[in-house]
Amino acid sequence: MDALNLLLNRHSQPKLTAPAPSQEALNQILQAGDRAPDHAGLKPWELIVCQGEGLKKLGSIFEQSALKNNLPENDIKRAPLLPLRAPMVIVVIMRYQQHDKVPRVEQIASVACAVVSMQMAAVALGYQGMWRTGRYAHCSSVKNALVLQEKDEIVGFLYLGTAENEKLPMPPSDIGSHVSYWR
Structure with a gap:
């Protein structure tokens, strides 16, 4: 897939199944993230790759957060299952x-660029992904479990795997409502 076609047809795939990226593909995905724009070469990102038992560990962190925050029973039951929606989840942290x-x-923008680069690399390699955030990305108990400092952020959870359903190419976007030209 050429780069422009990849970018013009980018879309998230929420229904992911095995296989996850192979170790060779994962290395390329991580290398793509490492090439994100990065003022002063700080590489302010930390990536935690979760698979197998690692997905259950992440789910346990979500469950403990749900319990600590007195979420409804349904949310508590659902929390440990969330990472299991894909065979691989990369926790993307901005370490300030x-x-x-x-x-x-x-630094947050740089890490966000790394997420996009990793997702696009996954697609280029024949996999799909979904960048998720939500309550657990912003929850202090999740941040504490991952040993984040006050100025650090969870930029997202990049779910990776193989698409259950193939999506058609995206129609062109209507850019007119949010683009202006100064000439």
Whole structure:
């Protein structure tokens, strides 16, 4: 798949199944993320690749968060199952680094670019993905379980696997409502 076609037809795939990316494919996916725009070369990201028992460990962290935050019983039961929606989940963390020329917002943006690069690399390699956030990305008990500092952030959970259903190419976007030209 050529790069422009990949970008113009990008869409998330919420229904993922095995196989997950092979180790060779995963290495390429991680390398693509490592090439994200990164002012001052800080590499402010930490990636936790969860598979097998790792998915259950992440689910347990979600479940403990649901219990601690007194969520409804249905949410508590659902929490440990969330990471099992794909055969691989990459927890993407922004580890803030104090720097005179690179503010926190730039570091978050850099990590977000890494997520997009990893998702696009996965698609280019024949896999699919879904970048998820939600309550567990913003929850202090999840952040504590992952040993985040106050200025660190969970930028998302990148679910990767094989699409259950093949989606058709995306129709062109209507960019007119949010693009202006200064000439």
